[in-house]
Amino acid sequence: MGENNIVVSYLPLIVMVAVGFVFGLSNVFLAEILGSRRNKTNVKLDTYECGMEPVKTARERFSVKFYLVAMLFIVFDIEIVFMYPWAVKFRELGEIGLVAMLLFMALLFAGFVYVYKKGALTWD
Amino acid sequence: MSVTVLLFGILAVVAVASGISTVMSRNPVASAMSLVLHFFTLAGIYLTLQAQFIAAVQVLVYAGAIMVLVVFMIMLLNVGREEQMRENPGYRTIIGTALGVMLAFQVGKTAFTDVAGRHVLPPGSAVTGTTEALGETLFKMYLFPFEAVSLLLLVAVVGAVILAKRKI
Amino acid sequence: MNLQSVPLEYYLTLSAILFVIGAVGVLTRRNAIIIFMSIELMLNAVNLTLVAFSQFFGDPGGQIFVFFVMAVAAAEAAVGLAIVLALFRNKQTVYVDEVNIMKW
Numbered sequence: 416m417g418e419n420n421i422v423v424s425y426l427p428l429i430v431m432v433a434v435g436f437v438f439g440l441s442n443v444f445l446a447e448i449l450g451s452r453r454n455k456t457n458v459k460l461d462t463y464e465c466g467m468e469p470v471k472t473a474r475e476r477f478s479v480k481f482y483l484v485a486m487l488f489i490v491f492d493i494e495i496v497f498m499y500p501w502a503v504k505f506r507e508l509g510e511i512g513l514v515a516m517l518l519f520m521a522l523l524f525a526g527f528v529y530v531y532k533k534g535a536l537t538w539d
Numbered sequence: 540m541s542v543t544v545l546l547f548g549i550l551a552v553v554a555v556a557s558g559i560s561t562v563m564s565r566n567p568v569a570s571a572m573s574l575v576l577h578f579f580t581l582a583g584i585y586l587t588l589q590a591q592f593i594a595a596v597q598v599l600v601y602a603g604a605i606m607v608l609v610v611f612m613i614m615l616l617n618v619g620r621e622e623q624m625r626e627n628p629g630y631r632t633i634i635g636t637a638l639g640v641m642l643a644f645q646v647g648k649t650a651f652t653d654v655a656g657r658h659v660l661p662p663g664s665a666v667t668g669t670t671e672a673l674g675e676t677l678f679k680m681y682l683f684p685f686e687a688v689s690l691l692l693l694v695a696v697v698g699a700v701i702l703a704k705r706k707i
Numbered sequence: 708m709n710l711q712s713v714p715l716e717y718y719l720t721l722s723a724i725l726f727v728i729g730a731v732g733v734l735t736r737r738n739a740i741i742i743f744m745s746i747e748l749m750l751n752a753v754n755l756t757l758v759a760f761s762q763f764f765g766d767p768g769g770q771i772f773v774f775f776v777m778a779v780a781a782a783e784a785a786v787g788l789a790i791v792l793a794l795f796r797n798k799q800t801v802y803v804d805e806v807n808i809m810k811w
Contacts, residue, residue, distance in 0.1 A: 423689065425586060426755070428586075429555075438668075460781075463706040466615055476614070476615065476616075477615045478614060478615075479703060479704075479705070479792065480794065481611050481615070481616055481697075481790075482608070482611050482612065482702055482703055482788070483704065485611045486608060486696075486699045486700075486703070486785045486788075487609055487696070488604060488607070489604040489605065489607075489608055489781045489784060489785055490655050490692050490695065490696050490781065490782075491783065492600060492603070492604045492781070493600065493688075493692060493777070493778050493781045494689075494692070496596050496600060496777075497677075497685070497688070497774075497778075499592070499596075499670055499674075500592070500670050500671075500673045500674030500677050500678070500680060501674060501677075502674075503670045503671050503674050504674035504675055504678065506673060507563060507675070508674075508678050511678075511682075512678050515685065515686065517679060517681055518686055518689070519685065519686060519688075520689075521690040522636045522686075522689035522690055522692075522693050523689055523693060525690055525693060526633075526693040526697065527695035527696075528693065529696065529697055529700070530696060530700055533700055533704065535591065535704055543713055544713050544717075547713045549719065549736075551721045554720070554725065555724055555725065555728070558725050558728040558729070558748055561728075561732065561741075561745070561748060562728055562729070562732035562735075562736065562741070562748070563794075564730060564741075565737060567740055567741060570740075570741050570744055571728060571744065573711055574744050574747065574748070577748070577751070578751070581751055581754075581755065584718075584721070584755065585758055587713060587756075588758055588759060588762045589760050590761070590762060590770060591751060592802055593754075593773055593774075594771070595752075595771050596774070597777075599750070600777045600780075601747070601777070601780060602778070603787065604781065604784075605747065605780060605781060605784045606786070608784050609740065609743070609744060609784070609788065610790055612740060612788045612791060612792065613740060614802055615792065616791070616792070616795050618738070632735045634734070635731050635734030635735035635737070636731060638730070638731075638734055639727050639728075639730055639731035639734070642726075642727050642730055643723065643724070643727040646723035646726065647723055648721065666761050668762060668770070669731070672767050673767055673770055673771060673774070675767075676767040676768060676770075676771055677771050677774070679782055680768070680771075681771050681775075681793055684771075684775060684801045688775060688778045689776065691778065691779065691782050692761075692778065692781070692782055693780070694782070695782035695783075695785045696785070698785075698789070699785040699786050699789040700788060700790075702786065702789035702792065702793045703789040703792050703793070705796075
């Protein structure tokens, strides 16, 4: 496999990243160029016939419940990431791989049960 | 100079710039966003190394999960306001920078001595970056560390809940 | 497989630079969250070294190690940020030099 093949195989990814950058930056700059600079009143900056009416600032303090959910998300994200290499080699690994993964998941499920029993997931 | 070297160069420059921006930003949210960019460039560098699986996991775990938690934490503590940004450049900055320069010198000297290039395999001898190869190694040679990771994550869950929840 | 168009030294040098940036961040910043992010920078620099050596020596063990480092980083994120949260609750600060009750 030559070097050109490597670059060619990642070409769609490179193009996608480039298009994403260009699109995002061009929107910001076009809004700066084409948009009016004068008369920026609150009414004119408001949402117009679309979206929710803004009720207050977005710089509010978040609740700690969000942190608990995000923390649980991380742990189970890691679990899923460890399942990818297991899944692609599932047939070759056989029973040992299955038992190993079941043990892995059982330990993490114990953590989930703990969190559930402690009520960290209740949204009161 | 080949295309891969060019790509590596661009990614390396962006990685260093976003790393510096992470450390230097006054605003923690700007810091976090620079770190997200840094993780993406590192994923690109892993791709130039042909470590596809690690590149994908880098985006999934670091940019996708850990940074979400960090940004939540910044929002939770709301430390982004200007009046709390009073990091005075004092003696600690000088000492830290001096230590950094020393460390850079040491690490650079070690990196350039003789290890590199001695055991390098000839190109075309091994395919190690694919998910299959990693699954093979992980479940045949590193089975016990794999199970230990689940214990580690269990302890992390319990510890984080105990620390973060107001009423247990 | 051709991956050796970029020499190993380039990766090691980049990794050293990134590690030093992270170390300087840990030593110079006061905000605990930014210190945490600098630690992540250092972990990533080491990960880069491991992946580079793993690919150049044809040994997947290095990448498995990166995998474990990522799991440890996730656990560290969960617990470390919870500690920052507990700190903020008790002392109303995230600046590490204002937390000196154990200092003698």
